[in-house]
Amino acid sequence: MPKKHLYLDLYENLKRQIIEGQYQSDDKFPSKRALSQHLSVSNTTIEHAYQYLLDEGYIYSKPRSGYFVSDIETLPIINKNNTQTGQKFTTENSYTRKKDFKYAFNVSEIDTEYFPxxxxxxxxxxxxxxxxxxxxxxxxxxxxxxxxxxxxxxxxxxxxxxxxxxxxxxxxxxxxxxxxxxxxxxxxxxxxxxxxxxxxxxxxxxxxxxxxxxxxxxxxxxxxxxxxxxxxxxxxxxxxxxxxxxxxxxxxxxxxxxxxxxxxxxxxxxxxxxxxxxxxxxxxxxxxxxxxxxxxxxxxxxxxxxxxxxxxxxxxxxxxxxxxxxxxxxxxxxxxxxxxxxxxxxxxxxGSFERHLNKMRKVYKNKLTLITEKLKKYEDQLQIDGALAGMHFTLTIINDLSLEDCLKNAENNNLKITPFSLYDHNASTVKFILGFGGIPYDQLEAHTDALIKTLCK
CATH class of the missing domain: 3.40.640.10 (Type I PLP-dependent aspartate aminotransferase-like (Major domain))
Structure with missing residues (x-):
């Protein structure tokens, strides 16, 4: 598998080992540093693979103790015979919940400030x-x-x-x-x-x-x-x-x-x-x-x-x-x-629902316009798609940064972004799906600046 998909490959392999019973409930997982040295891969690769396992509930962490396997009986049912659909998603999955990031382009969040x-x-x-x-x-x-x-x-x-x-x-x-x-x-x-x-x-x-x-x-x-x-x-x-x-x-x-x-x-x-x-x-x-x-x-x-x-x-x-x-x-x-x-x-x-929709349509349009206008200055490095409607769009990276490069930059900039490859394992380009609905308007510029700093050279 290409290097840019290495963290996904690791995530899938570790998840499969848990599902197939190679680990028992509450077994201690290898530390990120130990696994990084054992596999000769970057700590960033291990970090992101572990984060997805954490987000989906396959492992849990204890402060100053490390990572442990979750209760096997409560894990989601997976069709083991279908490798294309091995990844478990729910409507409240990892990519919709805000973690400890200063900046986050979460896909399924709304702006609650304007709710009546x-x-x-x-x-x-x-x-x-x-x-x-x-x-x-x-x-x-x-x-x-x-x-x-x-x-x-x-x-x-x-x-x-x-x-x-x-x-x-x-x-x-x-x-x-x-x-x-x-x-x-x-x-x-x-x-x-x-x-x-x-x-x-x-x-x-x-x-x-x-x-x-x-x-x-x-x-x-x-x-x-x-x-x-x-x-x-x-x-x-x-x-x-x-x-x-x-x-x-x-x-x-x-x-x-x-x-x-x-x-x-x-x-x-x-x-x-x-x-x-x-x-x-x-x-x-x-x-x-x-x-x-x-x-x-x-x-x-x-x-x-x-x-x-x-x-x-x-x-x-x-x-x-x-x-x-x-x-x-x-x-x-x-x-x-x-x-x-x-x-x-x-x-x-x-009539409150219709009035609320009309207000939010303007709010989200203003947010999207602010982000895309800032990103257009980097159109030689970033390709924007899907920005005519909805509360997310995609960014394809057209400079020579790899997915690993982008994720490492994101970690350094305290930024959460979701790789498109989580939805399309066969993606051949470096691409991200970005939700903007839940970002407060007064924080949009800082979020976008962090995004540009992460994805542009």
Whole structure:
């Protein structure tokens, strides 16, 4: 493996040894210095490999004692037979949690400074009022009706998605809803983007459902692979592909819908996870709004538009699949607390949600503009992609710095950046995925300066 991927190779090998039982719970791990000398690799390589094991819970540290193997019984289930999907990701994985870095471009953080907490608190008080005792009873497993109504109104007005509230199913996460969809679709085989949003592979691997990984181009998923595939389900993130940030153009959206129309069993899953935030150019309509044959399953979440801990996601089922959903026996119940669903419904009904989105769209656009304007001065060394929408973009390093060089510089500058190779193990370029949403505006310049100092010569 090329040197720039050495830390990933080490991370995978150590993780595999833990999973396969070569270490027992609470076994002491080699010190970074000892392992560095033993393998004749840099301390930086060991540092980053250990950090990923720490972040994913495979090992833990004790002050002044070193590193130890976590409780084997609590480790995540891994499909050992699939080396392509050996890495475990969750929606609350290492790259979304801020560590002890002075500067950090975390991918899944929002700006909490502008959240209308006072208004949200008011709606929380209202739903816990004495006359709301009915909310203490068992909830509708499909989701609170008032929330589903508000989501239907919002989707029609903002994304052109036409649906009845009955078609909307509430869940606690994208993973939960994808898991549900595999049951509705009778475990049909998938086409998924490569690189892709990690939870989709996680669910399919766990359920041992086959899938084809389809390359992503700057205009979206490569349809030549989809057209040749025998798989009937295609999962895409067209509004701001994760992790590349590319936007699927209108022509390809139409072609993908035509693909679905050619066979009764075909469906498109459209994950529109951060479509609220498009900053430049005319908004591109949702795939679902372009479809005339009920072949698009639409899904999204409130993690970016509200806050991650609200744990509310939703999907819009085509009417043809609604009955199949209702016919599933013993399906997993809705795990989102009824009170939280009601709070969000009232927040949306009052118009506060739309006002909040409008404000945050300006906030994030200003942040992105500040960062990219500073980076453009170094366009001979840095290539920016995926900066038209969403809350992350990518930087490709086009000077002669290696990944190891960049990570060592980042460590020296107390900067946390996520290598693109964590999502695409076959990445041939030195590339990083950078989230900017959670960085306070008054700290953006310092963060960007640290980034430039790290990645430029």
């Amino acid at each position: 907490m006072q208004q949200f608190r008011k709606y929380a008080r209202d739903v816990f009022d004495d006359n709301q005792m009915n909310l203490l009873q068992h909830a509708n497993p499909d989701g609170d009706w008032s929330l589903r109504q508000e989501i239907a109104h919002y989707l029609f007005n903002s994304r052109g998605v036409s649906c009845h509230p009955e078609q909307i199913i509430i869940g606690s996460s994208t993973e939960q809803l994808i898991n549900l969809l595999t049951e509705i679709l009778n475990n049909e085989q998938f086409n998924i983007e490569n690189p892709s949003y990690p939870p989709i592979k996680q669910v399919l691997d766990k359920k041992q459902i086959s899938y084809l990984q389809v390359p992503v181009t700057k205009t979206g998923i490569d349809l030549s692979y989809v057209n040749k595939s025998q798989n009937n389900i295609t999962y895409v993130t067209p509004s701001h592909q994760f992790p590349t940030g590319y936007v699927m153009n209108l022509k390809k959206r139409t072609q993908l819908i035509n693909w679905a129309h050619q066979n009764e069993a075909r469906y498109i899953i459209e994950d529109d996870y951060d479509s609220e935030f498009r900053y430049f150019g005319k908004p591109i309509p949702a795939l679902q709004s372009l479809d005339t044959h009920d072949k698009v399953i639409y899904m999204s979440t409130f993690s970016k538009s509200l806050f991650p801990s609200c744990r509310i996601a939703y999907l819009v089922l085509p009417k043809k699949l609604l009955q199949q959903y209702k016919n599933i026996d013993n399906k997993e119940g809705n795990t989102v607390p009824t009170h939280m669903q009601k709070i969000v419904a009232n927040f949306m009904k009052s």
